[in-house]
Amino acid sequence: MKSVVRVGSLKIGANNPVVVKGMIKSSFDDRAGLIKEAKALEKEGCQILRIAIEKKQDAQIIDILKSRINIPVEADIHFDYRLAILSLEKGVDCLRLNPLNINKLKQIRQVVALAKDKDIPIRVGVNSGGFKGKRSEDLLVSSMAKEIFSYIKIMENLKFKKIMVSAKAPSARVTLKVNQLLYKKLDYPIHLGLTATGPFYEGLIKSSITLGILLYQGIGSALRVSLNSSSLEEVKAAKVILQSLGLGFFYPEIISCPTCSRCKVDLRAKVEKFKKILNSNSNNSYNKKVKIALMGCPVNGPGEASSADIGIAFGKNYGVLFKEGRPIKRIGHKLYSKVLLDSLK
Ligand code: SF4
Structure with missing residues (x-):
């Protein structure tokens, strides 16, 4: 049985729904913009907010975010273990540590001791970019997995088990293979994602293929889509991937x-206009499972329109409205969105 880890009030792992994560992209120099982005991400459906803490002052934002949003905050830490300690003291809900750059036993011990004391989980996250030089696909996969396994061993020896793992690469094949291996060998929840996915369109397709295959195989308990785009687009993409696989609505x-x-x-x-109308509906009154x-x-x-809950098959001069599989009436082209929205009420 795969283990479950709590982040804030969220349960991650085993049969719990896959969690959508988002990452702040605003600069810490623009605090108002950063808070605005965090709130927008929460509104869009981000369930865990990740922030990169690069220096001591950055950790101040944790208190502020915790008072302004209602989703857990994950602090992403590289190089300096003291930033992990500070983030824990500031009340962060989850840590991400990179085994490739925080790996001194004494330092890991200190972070784990405090995380244990505060009952906060740690994600052990390796990216392929952390390995120098050119490696074959299989060597990269085994190198990434090896780093994760040995880091976990250290944590387990310290009697710490609130662990999540992630292994990301720009390559779909590497990301697939390494996550399949992690799933086979570990019980801990896996945070899925690729990294450095390239231009938006390519990144979106690469993410959909890779994350889609893994999720369909039952691998992955949390999801972050990395795109060369806004953080909101990343959360939207994660939701589309999950909904396409029937893993959420x-x-x-x-x-x-x-x-x-x-x-x-x-x-x-007509499709774009209707999608905009649905998205702009501020009170989400049309946000139904239809x-x-x-x-x-x-x-x-008519076939597709009647297999949906509601639909319109457009002809040259008019469309036919279908509801629950039956043709209801003819409608004028211009009236289509009003008729559909009325049917959704
Ligand atoms: S216009 Fe008609 S035949 Fe052509 S793709 Fe659409 S539903 Fe199919």
Whole structure:
């Protein structure tokens, strides 16, 4: 049985829902911007907020964030174990330590002792970028796993078991292999992610493939999508990946066809407009577990529209509204969003 770790009030691991994590990208020099970003991430559905603590003063933000948001805060620490100690003293809910740059036994002992005292979990997180020189895929996988295993051994010898692990690489294959290995060998919850995924479009596809495969195999208890984009886009992408696999519900699902020469309406514009309307709905009153189909013609349109909860198959002059599999009525093209929203109420 895989172990469960608590971060704040969240349970991570075993059969608990996969947790969506987000990372602050604002500079610590822009404190107002940073807090704004944290609040926006919480509103978007981020469940654990990760912040990079690089120097002593950065740790001041922990108190402030804890009073302004209601989700747990994870402090990401590299090189200086004293920042981990300070973050724990400031009340952080979780630590991330990098075994490649905080590895002196005496220092690990001090951090673990305080984490144990405060009952705070530690994520042991290795990135492939921490290894110098060119390595083969398999050597990189075994090197990353070896670092994690030996760090965990130290922690277990100190009778500390509130552990999570992560192993990330820019390579889909390396990330897949190393996480499969961690899952096979360890009982601790795995935080999934890739790192340095490249330009947005490529990163999104690479993340979807890699994280999708692992999640489908039952691997991964927490998820952070790393993109060359805003932190909000990362959280949105994580939600789409989870919902696509049936591992959570976060937004009404829109099914729409790719269009072809049979399509006689500007379906792309209609889909985008409708998505914007749903997203801009501030009180989330349309945020129901529904499938909404927007289809481009009467060929495949009625089939898909009727398999969704509600849908419209657009023809040249009008669309047909379907509800729970049955055609309800004809509607004018311009009325489609109003009719769909009314049906969602
Ligand atoms: S539903 Fe109609 S318009 Fe859309 S792709 Fe299929 S055949 Fe083409």
